[in-house]
Amino acid sequence: MTMRADPRPAQTFEIPLKIQNTGVGGPKRIQLRLVELSQGDVGNWELVEPGADVDLSGHASSLTWTSLSEDSVDIDPQVPATIMVSMRPPANARGVYFAGIVAETPLPDNPVGLVVRTRFLIPLIVEIKGRTVPERVSLVDTSMTFASAAAGGPPTTSAFITVSNAGQTFSRVRGELAIESSAGDQWRVVTRVGIDERGIIPGATLILGRDLERRLPSGKYRLRANLFVDGRRTPPLQKEIDFEGDPSADIAFDNTLLLEPGNVDVKIVPGATRTTVMRIANAGSDPVQIEVLAATPRSLLGVQMGELLGTDLSAEPWVRIVPSTFSLRANGHQNVRVISSVPDNGADQPNYYADLVLSGRYPNGQSAGETTSTIHLANSSVPSSAAGNVESLSAAEAEGSNFIFNLDFVNVGNVDVIPIAKVTVMSSGGEALLSQALSDDNTPLLPLSRRRFSGELSLASIEPGDYSVLAAVDIGAEQPISRRYLLSIAAPEGSESAPTISLTDPASDDAGSLDVNKDG
């Protein structure tokens, strides 16, 4: 439920918005309007009603140059209505701009009682092509809180990172947190958790947390936080805290749960059943209750290529784990069978994937940690083909003459790949002047999945002028997948000033280059 576009300054363009009535009765009337868009503490979108006392400093709004073709529409069941969203950014527009589209059911003419209305808030994100803007996204704090049962749910501990965007980019952030407890002169890891990726708008400060699913007693703890901005690791933050927790709790450390083999690769034949045995070992000193399940990988959810849905590549419906729950004593182990039963019809893809999620709990219900691996079902009767697209390359200003390059890559093949990306600045004569490898996580990228690579490049040694940038991704094929962009470096006005650059895509010169995306 996000609309995105990347026009040039002063470019007039339209985007269609479709709204469906999924009911089965009569038509429903929906009212539409534009609002200012802001972001809440956890990264959620918030609408700002006209006249509301909300600080929008540092916020770039597209409201003044955006309009809707309709302000009310009657929608028949199962027949989508299309509303055109028109925009014309000003000639001096730069960076990313935001607005919200509100689609809501109207108040009935003669209401009886308190009517519940429903409303959708659809973020509209416009990123202007051309000149770069500064990126200033940083990790500013980390913390941990205890919520007692009085808060409504089970007593638990949550850990947080605080992320601030003082720049002008709309960046993607994700985090990693290690929670350690003091044991004399040593620190012992209680657990490590990830913070899910989401977007952060200019001027926003997000407090992103994770439920540790355990009570922790009061005491001295150390929090070690890492932040990844557009896939690039930023300086870490470490903080020791005196934590006020549950006085009745003992520390539940993550247990060491070992899974062998690490990943499951099964050659399948439609209509046949295959069984693989995995060994799960508890290397800890306490008994744990284990649950093992197969799940559709997140990256396959909500994506589509032509008629092929990401979920069409999920192995989850065909995989059973036996046994799926069991107890493991300290230093004990258990063999489980991964049974893949593929039907005669419908298995027309060469590769199917599922996450194998192994989670442990102590007898008192506290989390003992989680381990995830991948189940890959290979259908040799259909050939695999590795392919990819460089979707976009963008740049943002860092310190001095440094610039951050973000490359978005998508796997459009039918098999997982491990992509390795780099950018190369080239002269007009084709000579490579600078090259920089871009960061990634070195894990397989499933079909139909996206990944953002990022890296910082100093252009101090490059004279002002026109160049090209080659964005290349190696997926193990004969030739890297690449795409060329035009780079213009402008001379600074003063000798101490940093250069400015403009990055354009010569193959995308129309109004659209439109991407409809979800932002988490």
Add this chain to the structure above:
Amino acid sequence: MQRSDRQLIALCAAAALFGHPALAADEQDVPVTITVVPTASIAIIGTTNLLYLEIPPAGSTIPASGVNFAITGNANASVTAEPDSFVSIPTFDYPTGESMGRAVLNGNPVGYRLRLDFPAVGPGAASSRLPGYEDGPTTPPLAANLMATGGTRNGRIHLEASPDWTPTGGLPLPGIYVGSVTITVTAF
């Protein structure tokens, strides 16, 4: 829950996919694009989308009522609830007045509080209230990752009322009071 059990205000908004040509470049010409088709929909479960605020004759108990809903989609969904108007009501905790939702009968207002449960049950179940611990015209947002639970999480919006919640502290007129509460859904 079958579709027929749901109120017909189940809407799904999705940004349309532009008929844009495939990405092209001098090094490649792969006529394929991956599109993300995020969806989020809300369906009222049951036969009514009304939160009854019926003031009974003095001495009776105001009946509690709630409306259940389901949010379906493939992303993180955030939900808030807000009344269409507010009224300041003196209460035991806030004798100078607390800003509540406003419902009206023949021009006479009463106040009500809102409680939003989302997800109402299961992992991550949470509640927020209006008035709550934070200032603002809506309940604090409650969010859930829909992908982690097969795409659907149920929620509930609940009304809290009291015969004393009038601007003057006097008894309200018996009858059905009118107003509206809006549930806002967004994906992030």
